[in-house]
Amino acid sequence: MAGPEAPTRSAARLLTALLAVLTVAVVGACSSPSTGGETVETEVVTGPRTAVVDAEPEPITTDPEPALPATVRGADGVETTITDVSRIVAADRSGTLAQTVYALGLGDNLVGRSTPSFPAIEDVPNVTPGGHGLNAEAILDLNPTVVLTDTSIGPLAVQEQIRAAGVPVVFVDPERSLDTVAADIESVAAALGVPEEGRALADRTLAEIDAAKDSIPAEHPEPTVAFLYLRGSAIKMLGGPGSGADALIAAAGGRDAGVLAGLDSEFVPITSEAMIASSPDIILVMTHSLESVGGAEGMARLPGVAQTPAGKTGTIVDMDDSILLSFGPQSGRVLAALVEAFYPADES
Incomplete structure (x- = not known):
């Protein structure tokens, strides 16, 4: 089910947003406020890349002593x-x-x-x-x-x-x-x-999440990101509110495309209308999901993808299936990897 048409980007609306020094997303480019009170446009870096995170959790201790029962x-x-x-x-x-x-x-x-x-x-x-x-x-x-x-x-x-x-x-x-x-x-x-170890691990994880958010560049684009869940020809879904990816995308400084398109479900089947309405600058996908449809070339053949800004520029970010939506003790490191992939320092 597709959401409503994407918001118009008329000159009048853009001018209003600039005067209010608000961040405005445009196709292939986004704006962010500068320290001088003016608005500068920062383009979303295009092209495919992998968000890399060490999938091996780091134990908070090597010798816990459970207090039982x-x-x-x-x-x-x-x-x-x-x-x-x-x-x-x-x-x-x-x-x-x-x-x-x-x-x-x-x-x-x-x-x-x-x-x-x-x-x-x-x-x-x-x-x-x-x-x-x-x-x-x-x-x-x-x-x-x-x-x-x-x-x-x-x-x-x-x-x-x-x-x-x-x-x-x-x-x-x-x-x-x-x-x-x-x-x-x-x-x-x-x-x-092991409640004490649990508190220590929770504190470490929250600190890593905060550090990842702090690593977002001060002047950064605000990319619209669509999360696709794919399993070959059998399952092709676009993420919406509550998918889990929407929270990660927002925390990484982006905007979830499914939410912006007005989807009312966690996932909906991919259609040309849904993809075009979501108008993503970046497509986020699990690594094996991407492989299951034949990589970037197969992704481009999915309904509507080629008509989106991300499809036209081949801007796909993939991350290992076993960790992207795990929301466990690796959450801060997952978020940090997404921040790095959304705003590559060596290309900005």
Whole structure:
């Protein structure tokens, strides 16, 4: 579903914006206020680039000492007592829970994980090898002492079956955004009996997010960025409000194209009308998503892409699938990588 037509850029509106010293986005260029009170136009740097971030979370400690038993109330309202964290299964769609366990210093205790991964845990058994589906028998065969999960993965009957077998199952809030990062980290830490490490990790992550925001150039374009979620010919979606990417784009100094186009869903199928209405200067995409449609050439063949400013200039920013929307302890580093990709210092 396409949103309303993009706002007009008449000379009168542009003049009003200039006099008010407001930032105005234009096709292929954006304005930002100068220190002298005048408005200077700064062009969006064009061309493809990869936003690079080290996918390996840095543990906040190497030798945590869990204080157990720990009793917590999960996002499902169930109160659970954990007495042993020596064998942890962490399963959610984005891989955030495994990242958090590792960053808390308990990576050696992971015995099961979901598909999103990073080098340090690649050898840990994947409990969702077919995608997002859990298998109770496969998980129980790992003899877990605690399972961390959320409702982004299922079916719910499997998680309930594991709980019925006597394994503590803690549900974490499935909502992921920059605003939930600290609370999510601390909730996982509380369940694993390491609340002090959780507070320290949350503080470090928030500091890294602030540092990334501070790294945005003082005079920068305000690019309109469209997030596309692609899986070959089967899934071609444009992100809108609540996609997760919209929060990252805004924090990096950009404007989410789907939001500007008036989309009312997190994702809508890509159509020529939706893409043209969103009019992005930059297309943001996961690396494997880009590969799944045949790279930049395949991207240009998607409906409406070639008619957008980003399509005309080939301005595509890609980032590793397993980390872009994870919203875990790597959030500050993800944001810093996007800032660097949106405003390349050596090309500006």
